[in-house]
Each structure stands twice: as structure tokens, then as C-alpha cells.
Amino acid sequence: MTGPRATLDPGARESLRRMRLQLRRARAAGTGQHQSIFRGRGVEFDEIARHGFGDDIRDVDWNVTARRGELHRKVFRADREARVIVVLADDPALRFGSGVRSRRDALLEAAALLLMAGAVQREQTGLIHIRGDGVEHVPPSRARGRILAAAASLSAAPAGPLDTPARLDTVFPLLMTQPLGSTVFWLADSPSEAPPRALGALRRRHHVTAVRVLDPWDEALPQALDAMAYDPVAGRLVRLQDGPEARAAHERWRERRERLWREWWPEVSDRMNLNVQSGAAAALADFLHLRSRAAKRAA
Amino acid sequence: MDAFRFAEPLFILLALAAPAAALLRVWKGRAEAVVVPHAARWAPRGLRAPQSRTWALYAAIILLSLAAARPQVLEIRREAVARGYDLMLAIDLSTSMLAEDYERDGAVINRLEAVRPVIQAFITGRPGDRIGVVVFAGRAFTLAPPTTDHRWLERRVGDISIGMVEDGTAIGDAMGLSLANLERARGGEDSTGAFIVLLTDGANTSGALSPAGAAALAAHRSVPVFAVAAGGTGMAPFPVFDEQGRRVGTRPRPFSIDPEALNAIAETTGGRFFMADDQAALQEAFTEIDASQAAEYTVRARLAATSLHAWLAVPAFALLLWSIAPGALPSRRKRAA
Known part of the structure; x- marks a missing residue:
């Protein structure tokens, strides 16, 4: 399959260059063996070791501990290669940015960078792009050209209809058919509903990392705001006016948003915030690098 | 045999005011609006301007026009023997x-x-x-x-x-x-x-x-x-x-x-x-x-006309009041950012 040819703009090229640099650095900082930077914790069992201070309590092997009379833990080895699936929920809720870039721009960049990183690392990398009622699925592949074409196509993809939310329920069955232990990057807006039941099964089957983009307006309404706004989530035209009532409403919304974000993704290491005003490459590279190092330390 | 008629059919033409207002709104009523997801949750109650109020206004105009045309059901009573x-x-x-x-x-x-x-x-x-x-x-x-x-x-x-x-x-x-x-x-x-x-x-x-x-x-x-x-x-x-x-x-x-x-x-x-x-x-x-x-x-036959205008006028006034009630903003056409 050949994807559409797309020309990356200079900014994207620069981001990609920085991303690749970060990835190389991350790889060089390892033991010399090639291990995937996408993995936080490997899933392959390696050995049993004594449990020490700072080790993850979840790794305790209670059978061995019971036999030997002291705490022992399982040691996992990071996979040499990972199956990486980038999920982008291209929802109308992403189409906002108080600055030059929108949340969608930032997530598109992040998705493209993750795809490119997968291609560079020769990982089996795939894409699931949910937009409106449709789902574009690029099955995981090591073919670099195919992955880069998908990344380029994604960067040039037009936004979906403003009044049609991305249907997340379509993606769960698709992900559940992927091989066990895949690495999933879940790029979407902050959840606005309680986590679906299928999410638990998904998180047990794969290692899911959620990425969202925050805008300054997400934290607080700007002062002296008075504007007509169209809310694509509610499908309504509203007048936004600064005032105590609006600020209180915004604060309530923010608290609920954060609570839902934590309910969807309880592990700190599984959720990542990007800032809409800064580039995604450095932030992604730092996040992956730090998590990879933390995983090595844990091992 | 029952028949239906408008006693003042010319008033039906007033109903054209509704599509005219809609066209005018499209033509002149464009206003800047930025796309802000979740903004409806930030806007205090009462400042929302749902499209439904605009549609209610149009419906009220049409219903009032029809009511003014005095719809009637004519009941032609046959001679009772x-x-x-x-x-x-x-x-x-x-x-x-x-x-x-x-x-x-x-x-x-x-x-x-x-x-x-x-x-x-x-x-x-x-x-x-x-x-x-x-x-x-x-x-x-x-x-x-x-x-x-x-x-x-x-x-x-x-x-x-x-x-x-x-x-x-x-x-x-x-x-x-x-x-x-x-x-x-x-x-x-x-x-x-x-x-x-x-x-x-x-x-x-x-x-x-x-x-x-x-x-x-x-x-x-x-x-x-x-x-x-x-x-x-x-x-x-x-x-x-x-x-x-x-x-x-x-x-x-x-x-x-x-x-x-x-x-x-x-x-x-x-x-x-x-x-x-x-x-x-x-x-x-x-x-x-x-x-x-x-x-x-x-008993001599007679033509009984039952006026239906109240069935139209009452909901029309209810819709009208609702559409112009406090909290209803002048509706404007959204423009996607």
C-alpha cells in the first residue's frame, strides 16, 4: 500500500529532526543492547530477585516470598522490539487553541512524531485515526516507507466535521485484536465521561499511554473575556463572559476533567500532558526517555 | 360533511415572515464566533442561546399567521328527521x-x-x-x-x-x-x-x-x-x-x-x-x-363553523414568550473557526 505523498513544512521537519536526535540519545544511553524506548516495563519474565527499597510492590512474587520467608520480586526484561499503535481520536473538542496552534495541531504533530520514531526504531508501528464516524486503520508494520507515508498523510489530514464527535467505542474492538502487550499511545482530548468498561480490559491487555494537550484556557479563563463561542461538544452557541459565576463554572469543569483524567489513566507513568504552545518533539522524547530509564532502574 | 377553510386566507401570507427572517438572518446575521470546546460548561446558566429558541420564534410566527387566518371547520348538519x-x-x-x-x-x-x-x-x-x-x-x-x-x-x-x-x-x-x-x-x-x-x-x-x-x-x-x-x-x-x-x-x-x-x-x-x-x-x-x-x-339544516384559531394562537404565544424570555440571547449564526 502506498500512502499519499505529503510535504512536511519546515517546522515539522525540524521537530522530526529533534525527535530523532532525542531517540538516538535515548538509545545510546542504554546498555548498548537495542531495546525499545517505547516500553515502560517489559512483559517478558527474566528472573527472581530480592525486593529492595523503592522496588515496585506490584512485582512481588508472593509464592517465592512465602517459600523463602522474605520479599522477592519478579524481574521483567524489556522487549527488544515492541508493537506500537498510535491512536488519534480526532475529535471536534481538539479544535481549539488560544494561541497560534490548536490542540489538534499539537496532537497531530505528536502522532506523526511517534509514527516516525517507530519507523526509525524499526518497530512494528501502526495507526488508528478516528475522525467523525470513520476510522482509518494502518496495521502495524516495520516498513519504514509505509509508516512515514501514514505520518505524512496524517499531518495533512483535514479535520472532521465540527458536529460529529469521534466515536471512541469503535476503537476498543480494534485494539483488542492486536497482539498482547502492544504499546498503545492514546492521543485524545481530556475525557469528559466516566471510563468505559472496555478500557479496563484494554489496559490489562496492552500498555496504554494517554497523551493530551492542555491550553492555557483549560487552566483558567482569560480576564475580561466577552465573546460568542460555539461549543462543538454541546453543539450550542454561547456567550462567554468573564465573571465570578463563569470562573466558578470553569473551575468545576476543570476539577471534573482532572478527576476523569485520573480515573481513565490511574498510573502517573501512563499519562502525559503536552502544552499546546510548545512543540511536542522534545516533550515526547523526554517522557519516553525518562520512562525508559525508570524501567531500566526498576529492572 | 365537514369541511375546512380559512376565513381570512390572506393572513397566511404573514407566515412568509418566518422564512424571510431566516433568510435575513443568514444574509445579515453572521457574527464572529470562535470554536471553544466545552464552553457551554463554562457559560453560566441563562446566557445560552440555543438554536431551539430561534426555531421557536419562527414557529410562533407561522402559528400566529395561521391563527389570524381564522381556520374553521364547517360542520354541515343535515336536516334531522x-x-x-x-x-x-x-x-x-x-x-x-x-x-x-x-x-x-x-x-x-x-x-x-x-x-x-x-x-x-x-x-x-x-x-x-x-x-x-x-x-x-x-x-x-x-x-x-x-x-x-x-x-x-x-x-x-x-x-x-x-x-x-x-x-x-x-x-x-x-x-x-x-x-x-x-x-x-x-x-x-x-x-x-x-x-x-x-x-x-x-x-x-x-x-x-x-x-x-x-x-x-x-x-x-x-x-x-x-x-x-x-x-x-x-x-x-x-x-x-x-x-x-x-x-x-x-x-x-x-x-x-x-x-x-x-x-x-x-x-x-x-x-x-x-x-x-x-x-x-x-x-x-x-x-x-x-x-x-x-x-x-x-329541524332546518344549518352550517356550524367551529373556529380553530385558539388551538394555534395559544401554543404560538407560548412559543413566542419562551423564545423572547430572559436569558435568550439574540441568536447568531455560528462560523466555524
Whole structure:
């Protein structure tokens, strides 16, 4: 399959260059063996070791501990290669940015960078792009050209209809058919509903990392705001006016948003915030690098 | 057959104001609006301007226009054909009707009090008849023309009292007036099924038309007269009143009925004569009259228009109030960012 040819703009090229640099650095900082930077914790069992201070309590092997009379833990080895699936929920809720870039721009960049990183690392990398009622699925592949074409196509993809939310329920069955232990990057807006039941099964089957983009307006309404706004989530035209009532409403919304974000993704290491005003490459590279190092330390 | 129409169809054109307003809104009503996801959750309640209010306004305009055009359902009622009597009740209200020679439940009552419930029951028991009432004493006048509104008629009969008409007994005039009422009600048709019930307690003492002349006229028109003589002949207790009209006692007084004359009227016209000197006989007389042959009569067809404008105007005003209620912002067209 050949994807559409797309020309990356200079900014994207620069981001990609920085991303690749970060990835190389991350790889060089390892033991010399090639291990995937996408993995936080490997899933392959390696050995049993004594449990020490700072080790993850979840790794305790209670059978061995019971036999030997002291705490022992399982040691996992990071996979040499990972199956990486980038999920982008291209929802109308992403189409906002108080600055030059929108949340969608930032997530598109992040998705493209993750795809490119997968291609560079020769990982089996795939894409699931949910937009409106449709789902574009690029099955995981090591073919670099195919992955880069998908990344380029994604960067040039037009936004979906403003009044049609991305249907997340379509993606769960698709992900559940992927091989066990895949690495999933879940790029979407902050959840606005309680986590679906299928999410638990998904998180047990794969290692899911959620990425969202925050805008300054997400934290607080700007002062002296008075504007007509169209809310694509509610499908309504509203007048936004600064005032105590609006600020209180915004604060309530923010608290609920954060609570839902934590309910969807309880592990700190599984959720990542990007800032809409800064580039995604450095932030992604730092996040992956730090998590990879933390995983090595844990091992 | 029912039909639907607009009484003022030109007002429907006002409904064009709604699409015109919508077009104007599209043409001129464009306003800057930024796309802000979740903004509806930040906007305090009451500042929202949902599209539904705009649509409600359009709907109100259309409904008001249609209401102004006065929609109507025309109910064309066919001529109702029914079996029944056309009858006139000629009731004597002369002072002799005050004679207290009747009894009900052991109590002494006067002739009018005895006659009134029998007449009312007679009216109630004949829902298919057109019944009219003529009252007479020294003169005769129409209390009610023939009507099928028997409730109203019973109330009118309940209101009659002795003294309404100057004293006397104008039997001939009462019959003549009853014939005139029947003729008017029938619209010149033949008088089959029409008859007169003459209720009196005395002989003809006044009036321009003699009972015999009236009977001949009734016979000519084939209208039988059923004559009921209330009370009896001889002495009967009669109330005595003082100068202020207050009853001060009872005094026996002689009364005489002219049964021959009444019988002659009945025979001449093909009716019957009843001597009802007590309550049971009175009841029996009317029961027998009840057995008279029924006749067909018609109710004229009419066109009944039922206006439907309220069904449109009320929801229209409700929609209008809701669309302009406080909290409704002037709606503007969104423009995707």
C-alpha cells in the first residue's frame, strides 16, 4: 500500500529532526543492547530477585516470598522490539487553541512524531485515526516507507466535521485484536465521561499511554473575556463572559476533567500532558526517555 | 360533511415572515464566533442561546399567521328527521285556578299547583316533541313558541303564576293563538301530527274569538284539540286576600265548568275531552293524550363553523414568550473557526 505523498513544512521537519536526535540519545544511553524506548516495563519474565527499597510492590512474587520467608520480586526484561499503535481520536473538542496552534495541531504533530520514531526504531508501528464516524486503520508494520507515508498523510489530514464527535467505542474492538502487550499511545482530548468498561480490559491487555494537550484556557479563563463561542461538544452557541459565576463554572469543569483524567489513566507513568504552545518533539522524547530509564532502574 | 377553510386566507401570507427572517438572518446575521470546546460548561446558566429558541420564534410566527387566518371547520348538519308531536299547551291562568280542590300527599293545593307538575312531567316525557305554551285568562299570549329546548320550557312553565294576565277566560283566543303558533312553526306545511292541549277550569268569558269559531278553524286545519277540564263544578274552597294581597282565609265559592262547550270543541276538532276533577284523573288525561299519534317534523339544516384559531394562537404565544424570555440571547449564526 502506498500512502499519499505529503510535504512536511519546515517546522515539522525540524521537530522530526529533534525527535530523532532525542531517540538516538535515548538509545545510546542504554546498555548498548537495542531495546525499545517505547516500553515502560517489559512483559517478558527474566528472573527472581530480592525486593529492595523503592522496588515496585506490584512485582512481588508472593509464592517465592512465602517459600523463602522474605520479599522477592519478579524481574521483567524489556522487549527488544515492541508493537506500537498510535491512536488519534480526532475529535471536534481538539479544535481549539488560544494561541497560534490548536490542540489538534499539537496532537497531530505528536502522532506523526511517534509514527516516525517507530519507523526509525524499526518497530512494528501502526495507526488508528478516528475522525467523525470513520476510522482509518494502518496495521502495524516495520516498513519504514509505509509508516512515514501514514505520518505524512496524517499531518495533512483535514479535520472532521465540527458536529460529529469521534466515536471512541469503535476503537476498543480494534485494539483488542492486536497482539498482547502492544504499546498503545492514546492521543485524545481530556475525557469528559466516566471510563468505559472496555478500557479496563484494554489496559490489562496492552500498555496504554494517554497523551493530551492542555491550553492555557483549560487552566483558567482569560480576564475580561466577552465573546460568542460555539461549543462543538454541546453543539450550542454561547456567550462567554468573564465573571465570578463563569470562573466558578470553569473551575468545576476543570476539577471534573482532572478527576476523569485520573480515573481513565490511574498510573502517573501512563499519562502525559503536552502544552499546546510548545512543540511536542522534545516533550515526547523526554517522557519516553525518562520512562525508559525508570524501567531500566526498576529492572 | 365537514369541511375546512380559512376565513381570512390572506393572513397566511404573514407566515412568509418566518422564512424571510431566516433568510435575513443568514444574509445579515453572521457574527464572529470562535470554536471553544466545552464552553457551554463554562457559560453560566441563562446566557445560552440555543438554536431551539430561534426555531421557536419562527414557529410562533407561522402559528400566529395561521391563527389570524381564522381556520374553521364547517360542520354541515343535515336536516334531522324525527318522529314527534307539534303541540301547544294552552293553560288557563284565570283566578279560578286558585280554587283549592286538589290534594297531593294529603295537602290541599290549588288547581294551578296541581296542573304545573303534570305539565312539566308531560314535557319531560316527550323529548322528541316540539312543544309550545300559550297562557290565557282575559287575554291570551304566547309564553313559548314550539321548541325542542324542553329544559327552558320547563323553567318557563315553572315561572307562570295566576295574575300574570288580566282576569277572564278567553278560551277561543287561546286556541286561535295556539293555531297561529303551530302554523308558524310548521312553516305552512300541513298540520298532521299537530294538536292542542287546552287546560281550563271555566267557561269562555272574554276574547275576540269564540271557542266554537276557534274549534272550526282547528278542524279546518286538522288540528285536534284535547280539552282538559281542571277542577269540578259546585262549591270549592277559594283563598281570600285582603287589600294588600295577603291571604287572610278561605271561603267556599261556586265554580262551574262548561263541559258541553269543551266537549264540543274536542269533537269538532277530532280531539278528546277529559274531566279531571282530581289529581289522578288529570294524570290519566295527559297519559291518554300521550298516546296520540306521532308526527314527523324537521329541524332546518344549518352550517356550524367551529373556529380553530385558539388551538394555534395559544401554543404560538407560548412559543413566542419562551423564545423572547430572559436569558435568550439574540441568536447568531455560528462560523466555524
